[in-house]
Amino acid sequence: MATLKASDxxxxxxxxxxxxxxxxxxxxxxCGPCRQIGPALEELSDEYAGKVKIVKVNVDENPDAPxxxxxxxxxxxxxxxxxxxxSNKTGAAPKASLKAWIDENV
Numbered sequence: 001m002a003t004l005k006a007s008d009x010x011x012x013x014x015x016x017x018x019x020x021x022x023x024x025x026x027x028x029x030x031c032g033p034c035r036q037i038g039p040a041l042e043e044l045s046d047e048y049a050g051k052v053k054i055v056k057v058n059v060d061e062n063p064d065a066p067x068x069x070x071x072x073x074x075x076x077x078x079x080x081x082x083x084x085x086x087s088n089k090t091g092a093a094p095k096a097s098l099k100a101w102i103d104e105n106v
Contacts, residue, residue, distance in 0.1 A: 033092035040095035
């Protein structure tokens with residue numbers, strides 16, 4: 001299962017109303033660290049298929065959702081469970097670190 005995309009218009013239905021935990025990656029095309037963690041997130045979305053959804057939100061195209069969550073820097077990862085943020089992380093990290101963060105919080 002590849003990462004999904006969400007927009008301001010469908011953020012609530014895709015993220016907040018999900019039956020499974022959701023990791024939201026706030027990113028932008030021009031952001032080097034965002035592109036750096038992209039492949040790791042794709043791999044993790046396959047590894048956690050059915051257990052955790054990984055959703056990408058482009059902050060340039062969708063400014064409302066990141067503004068509501070107080071995103072100040074990207075990449076910014078937010079973990080939602082039952083519609084609520086349970087953890088967040090800013091900046092690039094290696095796949096092993098991302099996996100440990102997910103395991104810790106899911």
